[in-house]
Amino acid sequence: MNKSTKIIIPIIIVAIGAISMFVLFSMKEAPAKREVHVKPKIVTTEVVQLTNIETLVSGYGKVKSSQPIDLVSEVNGTLISGDSDFKPGLSFNRGDLLIKIDDRQIKLKINSQKSELMSALAQMLPEIKQEYPDDYTIWEEFFKNIKFDKNLDRLPETNNEKVKLFLSRFKVYQIYFGIKDLEIELEKHYFYALFDGSILRCNKREGSNVRMGNIIGNVVNLEDYEVEVSVSIDDVNWINNEKIITLNNKEFANKWSGKLERIGSAIDSRTQTLTIYISLDDNFKSMIPEGLFVDAEIPGKIIESAYAIPRKAVYNESYVYLIDNGKLEFRKVNIARYENSYAYIDNGLNDGDTVVVELLQGVASGMPAIPSINTRSERSM
Template identity: 25%
Template sequence: MEVQKIEKSKKPAMVVLISIVISIIVLFIGVMGMAMLARLKAPPAEAKNGERPLRVEALQVEQKDIQVFITGHGEVKALNVVSIAPEVPGKIVKIHPRLEVGEIIPKGEVLFKIDPKDYITIRKISSQRLKILKRSQELAKKEYERVRVLFEKNKVVTQAGVEKAEAAVLSADDLTKQISQVLETAENNLERCEVRAPFNARIKSVSLEKGQYVTPGQNIVTLADDSVLEIHVPLDSRDARKWLRFNKDETKEKIAWFSALEQAPCKISWTENNNGQTWDGRLHRVVKFNQQTRTLMIAVRFDAETALKKKLRSLPLVEGMFCSVKIPGRTLHNVFRLPRQAVSFENTVYIAVDNRLKTIPVKVARVEGENAYVTDGLNAGDMVVTTRLIDPLENALLEITNKT
């Protein structure tokens, strides 16, 4: 019985031992399999820890002579604007059928007419009276000659009689002159009853109705002469001093005013037009200096023929249009033209030297539109970085993308 018990207790121990051996074999096979799979996988490529370049665009600069242009703005105005006022009082009896704002009245046509009846009457009466006075003047002269001869030859009349006859002649002469003046005034007033257009006129304003009573000096019509137009352009006094081209004053008279401007051609463009239409004008004169804004007002002039030149679906250049004017100034010699964004606010630029970034200070002579003109700090052939960079590291590696 004891032997059987011992044999029964040995059987579980054998089962446990066999399970442990099998587990070890399985683990060994798994480890070996993983090792074999690991050896089959290729090792990853070793990453290169190199310097990464900045990708930029650059421009090789050259020295050039650059024409400076000053840009200003102003409104087109007619050179001659006339306010029409009657010279004689009276009632309006006739008005031009097209006397309306914006209409064009040809030169010489009657704008309006004042009732001439009173002046016709005065002329008629004065004319009749003048004929009578002239006859009286002739009789007085004959009487004076007769009395004078009688006094000088025969002493028939007295000296007082001669003087009386002479006074009658002088009185007749004076009355004749007075009536002649009245007649001339009446004829002039008759002419003034009809007010005519002094030129091919555009009506700017009208304050007139038929039957209205008007008085001398009362402005009732305003006319504009659009044959010659001007734009008054205010320029910064510093720009004017540096770049405007004045003629040398060769006159002997000493006048505290600006010398004459060179009559340089200018380009005019209407700010509301985006089709590239431009007109030609010329610098004419300095109009005034504005002490409040410290600006110099200059006049650019052009004629109607120029103003009417236009492209398809464009408008002519007329009074009231707000325009941009491009004015040629002096020439900058031996300067470098750079894109505006290539120059920092501290007046420095970035250049590429052996594909490395270098910062250099420059002297900017002028900024005009999208261009900056540099006089000092660069050399011909330098590669200037035109890409806008924000706080780049000095001596950073560069890759120029637009290099050919």
């Protein structure tokens, strides 16, 4: 056996073995493929019933008087008590004398000037009676009405130029207007209440000396309370101006009501909010203290033909899952408004749709699902 024959025979043997193995493997039956079954996911759903939804804007604010007033002295003198004590926290009624400044000197000045006026008129009247008898009665009546305990009457008017000369010559005009100026100064000694209110602060007490420009105290108007509430810019557009607003405080059992008075125009750059002003109903003004912090529930505009679902069930700000024919459907909807933990949908849902109201993870459109249907009463709005 030559050398080439020794090489060819092993090669032939290996080739025959390989062919035999291939034939044997091809004759073996392939194993049957196992069918994959996807287990349906049970999800919480609701059956859609479109309704008109009244929105609600929430805010937090503080009760304030719309008329806090500083009592500023315009004269010098010593403080004297009024109709009641001048102390912080005390209430007063319209027309009460809150406090006054010693008025004895100014009254003496006024009466001194009235005496001069009476002397001037006493000298002038005989001449008017003799030369202008038609005007005498008017000026005599004015003279008789001059009293030391009351303000001067209005100075009689005359078109007679010669009577005016008499009045000027005897300095009646000068004395009269000097008295009226002193009467105005006398009024500045008294602080009368222009409204029902309360004393917030007292900078001066009875017996203190005050000078012009000193702030004696601070009072607030209890007839005109309002609540300042900060509201986000987006929420302002949803406020219903015609509806009654409810106010409450956790420390008080009662609730109060009011109405929107006005909306501020300045935006808080830090919080991006606007201030709205709510006036209180008259029945509640005496029941709510100034400075109290309150929660405001402000009725909003109505969204027609809408449905509310939990905010967590909205994906990518505009998609929700539904179940249709036992499978999940990923549908685009329009969110009209987010309010607290809910989203109000006004387009994309129809009556009778089965919408998913829970957060789903690891799912996709087309996957089988079984609805576990909630009723609206099973969740709180």
